[in-house]
Amino acid sequence: MSDTLVPVFAALADDTRWAVLQELGRSEQSASALATRFPVTRQAIAKHLAVLADAGLVEPVRVGREVRYRALGARLSQTAQALESIGAEWDQRLVAIKRIAEAPHRPTA
Amino acid sequence: MQPAVVDTESYTVSRTLRIEASRERVWAALTRDDLISQWFGTSASLPDLTPGGLGTFGFEGYGEFPVRVEEVDEPVAFAFTWGTRDEPLRADNSTLVRFTLVEDGAATVLSVVESGFGLLSRDPLAAMRDNRQGWTDELDELVAFLEGSA
Numbered sequence: 012m013s014d015t016l017v018p019v020f021a022a023l024a025d026d027t028r029w030a031v032l033q034e035l036g037r038s039e040q041s042a043s044a045l046a047t048r049f050p051v052t053r054q055a056i057a058k059h060l061a062v063l064a065d066a067g068l069v070e071p072v073r074v075g076r077e078v079r080y081r082a083l084g085a086r087l088s089q090t091a092q093a094l095e096s097i098g099a100e101w102d103q104r105l106v107a108i109k110r111i112a113e114a115p116h117r118p119t120a
Numbered sequence: 121m122q123p124a125v126v127d128t129e130s131y132t133v134s135r136t137l138r139i140e141a142s143r144e145r146v147w148a149a150l151t152r153d154d155l156i157s158q159w160f161g162t163s164a165s166l167p168d169l170t171p172g173g174l175g176t177f178g179f180e181g182y183g184e185f186p187v188r189v190e191e192v193d194e195p196v197a198f199a200f201t202w203g204t205r206d207e208p209l210r211a212d213n214s215t216l217v218r219f220t221l222v223e224d225g226a227a228t229v230l231s232v233v234e235s236g237f238g239l240l241s242r243d244p245l246a247a248m249r250d251n252r253q254g255w256t257d258e259l260d261e262l263v264a265f266l267e268g269s270a
Contacts, residue, residue: 097133097234098133098134098135101133101135101232101234102135104159104160104232105230107158107159108137108139108146108149108159108230109137109139109140109141111155111159112141112146112148112149113139113140113141113145
């Protein structure tokens with residue numbers, strides 16, 4: 012067990028990779044989208060993603076012509092990950108509710 | 121936005137957000153059919169806003185999901201149960217969503233708790249994944265909505 016977890020710990024030992032994984036835990040994103048959120052190049056993000064993928068922590072998902080990455084909860088806690096995803100969706104919904112409530116003129120149906 | 125609060129023991133998800141609007145306006149966003157459909161699903165029908173009142177949330181491509189209003193305390197608390205497509209609402213195929221609205225000056229602190237995942241008869245993780253598929257599509261619409269009104 013400890014053998015199989017070594018690459019996981021190695022992958023998580025880097026602050027940027029940990030932050031990237033947390034970001035992907037909130038939503039699937041492309042390397043380009045991630046690069047806009049971190050002070051590193053897209054190439055650096057791609058390398059971090061490759062390390063995370065090798066450790067089984069993320070996997071690529073093709074969406075149209077874009078390749079996005081999503082966090083794989085199995086390696087950490089599948090249930091926590093699923094709940095995180097639901098929480099991330101609630102974050103998005105609350106932002107939408109905020110937008111609606113704060114709009115100077117309520118959108119019409 | 122508050123840090124994520126996820127309770128894996130009781131299978132609940134909690135979130136809180138401060139909204140620069142009165143509770144009345146937030147309440148409207150939460151309970152008016154035409155406004156609900158702008159943050160949840162593609163259509164909403166809650167014709168009976170009293171506890172026990174039945175309605176539906178529609179998700180384009182996924183059909184309609186049954187909803188039962190559980191709590192209506194305007195403008196303090198609003199809760200509903202939403203279930204599984206083509207099935208009557210039961211404890212083992214639904215989750216409870218409860219909103220609370222707290223006045224903070226001219227603003228409103230809105231909290232939401234979704235609970236009941238642990239009661240689902242199917243494997244909770246599989247059930248959440250199934251739900252999530254619909255929500256992923258829904259997010260695309262949400263993004264379009266947010267960008268459209270920006």
